[in-house]
């Protein structure tokens with residue numbers, strides 16, 4: 001439970017919320033009183049996530065769609081309009097991370113990564129901000145990565161470019177949308193224990209090197225990323241906008 005945060009009656013949409021960090025965010029906000037729409041491209045994940053929350057007595061609906069597709073995104077926000085008639089918090093979390101050398105990176109994977117991670121952030125922000133402007137305010141959180149701010153990874157050029165794009169977009173959106181009472185921040189996790197990092201975490205030699213360079217000496221959990229989101233979306237962060245926040249055990253201190 002997160003008794004210190006109260007989002008009673010507020011409506012949150014989290015993209016890619018069927019598992020991993022997105023699901024932890026959905027659960028944390030729902031436990032703090034929010035009504036939650038979980039978007040995911042994978043229907044079975046979105047539905048299972050909603051069923052898990054409803055089993056706890058929490059308020060949640062699923063919406064299946066691709067955040068990189070404008071029609072799907074319009075349908076997502078139309079469904080939220082129909083269900084609750086408002087949107088208070090958007091978390092742009094859907095993301096993919098293909099692994100290729102630049103030397104033979106398929107253009108299709110490059111494009112798919114930018115469509116999902118960056119264009120999806122733009123499309124959802126546009127729909128949410130139009131509604132938040134009418135309501136007089138709101139909060140938008142973009143789940144970027146240390147890869148987009150301060151930490152080159154390896155063989156993940158499309159990912160890093162999309163995440164750096166999210167950080168730049170966050171600042172521009174914060175500047176423009178402040179006039180409507182909308183705060184926009186980016187969250188930059190380090191390596192977090194989710195299905196996305198399974199392959200990386202199975203490489204023990206690489207993991208030992210990586211952990212040795214983290215002052216807190218461990219990987220992070222999805223719940224620890226969700227905890228930063230709770231704070232950023234709360235009134236405790238009412239003067240905080242346009243920033244990119246590391247949640248990485250101290251690996252990057254800039």
Ligand SMILES: NC(=O)c1ccc[n+]([C@@H]2O[C@H](COP(=O)([O-])OP(=O)(O)OC[C@H]3O[C@@H](n4cnc5c(N)ncnc54)[C@H](O)[C@@H]3O)[C@@H](O)[C@H]2O)c1
Pocket residue numbers: 015016017018019020021022039040041042045065066067068093094095096097116120143144145146188189190191192193194195196197
């Ligand atoms: N796990 C980490 O270590 C880590 C670190 C830094 C940043 N991130 C970022 O956090 C976010 C979530 O990561 P995760 O580890 O939970 O990943 P994950 O792969 O476990 O979950 C991502 C979810 O997004 C969904 N998704 C993918 N493409 C989509 C699309 N086009 N439209 C809608 N949904 C889509 C997937 O079906 C999946 O359920 C991503 O943006 C990722 O880049 C993760």
